[in-house]
Amino acid sequence: MRRPCRNALAEDIGASHREAGLGGRCAAAARRWHERWGAEPVALWGTMMQFTVSHRPATPDDAWMLAREHDILAANTLSNPGIPLRDHARALTILDRWFLHSRP
Numbered sequence: 600m601r602r603p604c605r606n607a608l609a610e611d612i613g614a615s616h617r618e619a620g621l622g623g624r625c626a627a628a629a630r631r632w633h634e635r636w637g638a639e640p641v642a643l644w645g646t647m648m649q650f651t652v653s654h655r656p657a658t659p660d661d662a663w664m665l666a667r668e669h670d671i672l673a674a675n676t677l678s679n680p681g682i683p684l685r686d687h688a689r690a691l692t693i694l695d696r697w698f699l700h701s702r703p
Contacts (some may be wrong), residue, residue, distance in 0.1 A: 625701075628672055636665070638697065648673070650697040662688040673699035 629650075632638035637653030656662035666688035670677050676699045677687055691697075 625672055628668060632665075632668075646675070646700055646702050648697075648699045648701075650699075652695050652697060655693065655695070656688075656691050659688070659692075662691045665691055669697070669699055673701035675700040675702050 629638070629640055632650065636655070638650040639652075640648060640650050642649040656665050663684075666684050669687065669691075670684055676682075677684060679700065
């Protein structure tokens with residue numbers, strides 16, 4: 600049985616990025632990730648978000664597209680530690696938690 604998305608936290612994600620003009624896109628992405636990947640937002644620390652995931656990307660194309668979304672909406676996830684997009688996409692096929700970081 601699928602649990603409902605934690606809409607209040609998804610809206611908080613949007614609110615935390617409103618100053619950067621990404622608020623609605625972040626909340627929409629959180630809802631889309633819930634529908635497609637079973638992603639549940641479990642924590643929000645200002646500029647960082649954590650999700651648990653029940654369905655990982657099964658194909659390289661799906662992983663690449665998801666990694667691109669993470670990079671677009673939370674660019675500091677990859678840029679600060681210097682993680683190549685390809686490595687992030689590969690990691691998404693084995694991880695059941697996502698940590699995203701985006702500084703406005």
